[in-house]
Amino acid sequence: MKSKGTSKEGGFTKIEARTWANYLIATGGMVNWSDDPNTISDEGYQIVKKTFEHGSGNMGIPLDYEKTTLPAKWVRREKDRIYVSLFNWGDKRIKITVTGDEVPELKNGTTGADVLTGQVFDVKSNRLEADLEPHASVCVEIKTTK
Numbered sequence: 143m144k145s146k147g148t149s150k151e152g153g154f155t156k157i158e159a160r161t162w163a164n165y166l167i168a169t170g171g172m173v174n175w176s177d178d179p180n181t182i183s184d185e186g187y188q189i190v191k192k193t194f195e196h197g198s199g200n201m202g203i204p205l206d207y208e209k210t211t212l213p214a215k216w217v218r219r220e221k222d223r224i225y226v227s228l229f230n231w232g233d234k235r236i237k238i239t240v241t242g243d244e245v246p247e248l249k250n251g252t253t254g255a256d257v258l259t260g261q262v263f264d265v266k267s268n269r270l271e272a273d274l275e276p277h278a279s280v281c282v283e284i285k286t287t288k
Contacts, residue, residue, distance in 0.1 A: 155277075156185065157275065157276075157277050157278050158277055159186065159189055160189060160258050160259070160278070160279060161229065161277060161278065161279040163189050163190075163192065163193040163197075163258060163281075164227050164229070164257075164258065164279040164280065164281040165227075165229070165279070166193055166197045167193060167196045167197045167218070167225060167227065167257060167281045168202045168216040168218055168225065168227030168229075168281055169201065169202040169216070169218070170197070170198065170199045170200050170201045170202050170218055171197065171198070172197075172198055173193050173194050173197040173198050175190055175194075177190075188258075189258060192257055192258050195257075196223075196225070196257045196281070196283070199218070199220050200218060200219060200220055201218070202216045202217065202218035202225070202227070203216065203217050203218070204216055205217060205240065205244045205245070212231050213229075214228060214229045214230065214231060214238060215227075215228055215229075215238060215240055215244070216228075216229075217240075217244075217245045219247075223283055224245070224247050224283070224284040224286065225257070225281055225282065225283055225284070226240055226245055226248075226254070226270055226281075226282045226284060227279065227280065227281040227282070228240065228270075228272045228274065228279060228280050228282075229274075229279040230274035230275065230276060230277060230278050230279065231277070232276060232277075233276045233277075234276060235273065235274065235275055235276065236273075236274055237271060237272070237273045237274070238271070238272050238274060239269055239270070239271045240269070240270045240271075241268055241269050242268030242269070243268075245270075245284075247284060247286050248265050248268050248269070248270055248284065249268050250286040251265030251268075251270070251284045251285065251286050252264075252265060252285055252286070253265065253284075253285050254270065254282035254283055254284040254285060255282065255283060256280045256281060256282055257281050257282075257283050258281065259280075261280065263280070263282050265284065270282060270284075
């Protein structure tokens with residue numbers, strides 16, 4: 143995301159930039175950045191910063207791997223963090239749900255927040271749900287009670 147004030151920056155829309163960052167965080171992939179820091183917008187810089195803070199680590203696990211060729215539901219477990227990432231790869235708005243059967247930690251979950259936007263998600267009845275615009279995503283760090 144380069145120039146300020148445009149809807150499509152550096153080849154990514156803001157939604158696509160967040161989805162790129164969320165995918166890196168979800169998979170535990172190596173985070174690498176080669177853009178010129180002097181040309182990125184403040185919002186783009188915050189996305190990069192959060193990606194470095196939460197990315198790289200244990201490998202993420204696709205929860206729907208055998209049901210689709212492009213997994214939309216991921217969990218990544220770190221020593222003190224649990225990330226649940228949800229992706230809408232399609233062109234229509236959808237609701238994605240992850241249950242405590244898929245991610246047992248949700249059974250003790252109370253709330254979580256998207257690591258990039260801070261949007262708060264309640265874990266109700268052992269379920270985490272997100273209503274996602276086309277190409278949008280969330281990466282929710284779950285707070286659990288032990």
